[in-house]
Amino acid sequence: MIRVPHLVQYQGSKRSLAQRILAFCPRSVSRLVEPFAGTAAMSVAAAMQRRSRKFWLNDLNSPLIELLKLAINHPQELANSYADLWSQQESDSMSHYFRVRTEFNESHDPKLFLYLLARCVKGAVRYNSEGDFNQSPDKRRRGTRPETMRKNIEGVSQLLRGHCELTAWDYREVLEGVSPGDLVYLDPPYQGVCGRGDSRYLSGIEFDDFVLALEKLNQKGIAFLVSYDGQRGEKRFGQVLPKSLGLEHITLTAGRSSQATLLGRDEMTIESLYLSPSLCKQHPQKLIHLHLLLLGFS
């Protein structure tokens, strides 16, 4: 199997689900838009399958977008700075991490952010009420080795360089700028675990605002997919999107929950994927076939 490059393990990344989500996308689109891009797992996977030559990557977290810009446009500069930071942790990696974290909170330098993301607990970003990054270092790992990081950065750059627009706006501004012909993939922060005022990510989103934004996309006839709610073991997370949006609801098994395994429970994580009416209209046969496959009938 061909390896899809990725910058870091990022909380909520769709890296492991990207291929299955892409199966519900048209073979070719004029532009793939990710208003909640994170580490751009879907765009990287789509670029690898040559499903689109143009991408719009947006995330409200501007150091993350600056990091993507550097990785895409100046891969060697980023890989060199990561190698330097990584090797400086030799003698006392904990205090080195905290020094880099303090410096990052003052400068918002994306090169420092990459090191923090690679080195922090589960790639899970955390912020205090002042918006300062306050996640702790992972005591068991030293972070991705520089040679592996370089390969990943170069891989992402080769796939996306010259094909990307990058912005750090609120998702609603991005949705104002999309048009029919675009395919929009929306992967907002999980509700419940990261509403507004939560320490995960830099901002949350309100359910009602989100539903309204999806209604507007429907009115404009835009094809889109949404990853939203789901289930871990018996426990549901997130509110189901309303029927009035006319979305096709698909469930994807995302695998065993590592959190639950740590606590000695064997629980599967199921994630919802919603397809817009405009997307379903473009590929009715393909969708029925995929549904049957998922249900084990084919």
Ligand SMILES: C[S@@+](CC[C@H](N)C(=O)[O-])C[C@H]1O[C@@H](n2cnc3c(N)ncnc32)[C@H](O)[C@@H]1O
């Ligand atoms: C679940 S993560 C996306 C993960 C991404 N699909 C990946 O594979 O890496 C959600 C992202 O939404 C971003 N975000 C939160 N509120 C936002 C907003 N109002 N507008 C745009 N992005 C936002 C967060 O910074 C976070 O990176």
